[in-house]
Amino acid sequence: MAIDFPKLRERFDKLEPGPRAEIRRVAHPEELDERPAFYRLISGLELGDGLRRVVFCLPWVEHAKGKRLGAELARAKINERRLFQVIRSSYPNDVIQLRRLLQHARPAADLHKLGPSLFHWSREHKRRLLEDYYLKSSRSDSENAA
DSSP: OOOOHHHHHHHHHSSOOHHHHHHOOOSSSGGGGGGGGHHTTTSSSOHHHHHHHHHHHGOOEEEEEOOOOHHHEEETTTTTTHHHHHHHHOOTHHHHHHHHHHHOOOEEEEEEHHHHHHHHHHHHHHHHHHHHHHHHHHHHHHHOOO
16 A cells, blocks of 8 residues: 555644644654554554654654755754764664654655655665765755855
8 A cells, every 4th residue: 555645744734733742752653552643643554663653753844845855954954973873773763863853953855755765764765865965965065166
């Protein structure tokens, strides 16, 4: 079943403030299993670790077509050492560290790309995040020099 991640974000935005806060307050992706708001949000979707990862990070990212998360983190001037903490950590610490970056930066990213990346979260997805971060940084540096 294909998940429409921007629509999932819309569903989150339509939740009442209490249930939205309930989802935002969890400290660990598995804690979502203990929150009724999580089940209301994912109604009709198949439960799994991938969906937990997406919902765990979802409150902190707005949908903006065409924007890549790594580039947005670079634009927000997130320190590269913090990003490397995400890359070098294993699950669930990597996702917890990523969410902290999202909370700090409050980026907008294309959920058509970010959603599947979080859903399938792997070493390859982390590498792409890092590449987008550095490619954006190097483009900005060369644009500023011109």
